[in-house]
Amino acid sequence: MKLARRLAPLALCAALMPLAAMAQTKIKLTLNWKYEGPQAWFFVAQDKGYFKAEGLDVEIDQGEGSAAGVPKVAAGTYTAGFGDMNALIELAARRPADAPVAVFMLYNNPPFTVAVKADSPIKTPKDFEGRTLGGPANDGALKLFPTFAKVAGIDAAKVDITNMAPNLREQMLVRGQVEGVFGYITTIRFAAKGVGIDPDKDLRFVNFGDYGLDLYSNTLFFSRKFVAEHPEAVKGFLSAVNKAVKDVLKDPDMGVAAVLKREPLLKAPLEKEKLLYTLKRDMSHPELARLGLGDVDDARLKRSIDLVVQASSLPATPAVDQVFDHRFLPPRAERPSKLVPGGAD
CATH class of the missing domain: 3.40.190.10 (Periplasmic binding protein-like II)
Known part of the structure; x- marks a missing residue:
């Protein structure tokens, strides 16, 4: 009888384990391009369990171009994407109800x-x-x-x-x-x-x-439906990515190794060079010091929206909050103000 009493809690834990796994929120992410060095933080967040710690089950697929992920997320094929903000603006002008919403800016310099x-x-x-x-x-x-x-x-x-x-x-x-x-x-x-x-x-x-085309570029975006139904999952996803970015800044070689786990044929020195160049060239706009990684300047984004709408004769001009939602960003103090590998924030 005493043995049965001791085993009962263990049996209960074992029974609950599959339920805990089922409770994780699934996110299917499409990247901007084939696996490469500048995507390291997504894989680090996955490998170090940062997504899992936020209650997320994240699947990461290669992409087919920075503009390609926007319609895929709009169609429901993917939950989230990493791709071009300007393609998102165009879809928001044409089909506002379907367009994804950006939540974390990574490429703040026009590439x-x-x-x-x-x-x-x-x-x-x-x-x-x-x-x-x-x-x-x-x-x-x-x-x-x-x-x-x-x-x-x-x-x-x-x-x-x-x-x-x-x-x-x-x-x-x-x-x-x-x-x-x-x-x-x-x-x-x-x-x-x-x-x-x-x-x-x-x-x-x-x-x-x-x-004269001072536009934002690649951003993380989610389907509008998912944002409405799972706001905490979006917040957790960004927290995990932000944490992984800081890890990669401390140890770029570790980040590149995470990429090579997915694509062993890549050359580590070239992918590291690409990662470092991306940090310096594509992700270090002067506004980074003021806003921190992930955020956007609303006035600058408004100018970008107006440029894209006017030049392409789009049928509507989306508001800034239609295309970018600030609510899910990690606290300002937790987001990097400069992207210097091995250096202090």
């Missing part, structure tokens, strides 16, 4: 560019006219080209656009099959290095941000 060969006669946006440019269909920079053309004062109708598979972008440029390629500057630089092209010697970049 959009057109890369040309170093000896190309293309030196400014005006030189695009009469030329053939190309990019993957879901590339964020290519999607923004009509907006950029209006801001930069060029006639987009005079530019021939061709699409190609992402893995052919740099080769087609070097072979002269196109005269310039759209993309994120970090993506192009490191894809070029991967195929033996020196981006500092062999390429030149016409950056959108240098010609």
Whole structure:
């Protein structure tokens, strides 16, 4: 009888364990691109149990371009995405009830560019006219080209656009099959290095941000339905990611190792270099010191929304709070103010 009494609590715990596992909220996340160094924090949060500690069961899939995740989350295929804010703005203007909502900004500097060969006669946006440019269909920079053309004062109708598979972008440029390629500057630089092209010697970049397009870029976003039904899960997800970002800042090699667990064929030195460059180039806008990682400046975002709406002749102008929800951010004191690996916040 005494043995039975001692075993009863153990049996109860065993019975409750599957229920606890079932209680975890499932989140299916689509990334911006194939697994790579600058996504390290998502995998660190998963491997170190930060998601699990927040009651979350998170599945992470590779992406197909920064603009591609927005319609996937809108359709319900994914719960959350990491991708282009401007694609989200466009969908919010066209189908506000379906559009996801951004909750944590990561790429606060505009990374959009057109890369040309170093000896190309293309030196400014005006030189695009009469030329053939190309990019993957879901590339964020290519999607923004009509907006950029209006801001930069060029006639987009005079530019021939061709699409190609992402893995052919740099080769087609070097072979002269196109005269310039759209993309994120970090993506192009490191894809070029991967195929033996020196981006500092062999390429030149016409950056959108240098010609008046000071837009936000890749952000974390969730389906509107999920935000309404599971606000604590969204808050927990961001807390886990923020914690993992700080871990990666302390130990970038650990972050890269987490990426290589998913894709062993990647080269660790190149992925680390890509991660560090992304932190410096794409994620360190001057407003970071004031706002902390994850937040946006509402006035700047409003200007971005107006630019995208006007340039693309969209049917409505979304309000800032329609496209970005500040409520789920970790406390300001917990979010990094500068992104210096190994340095103090």
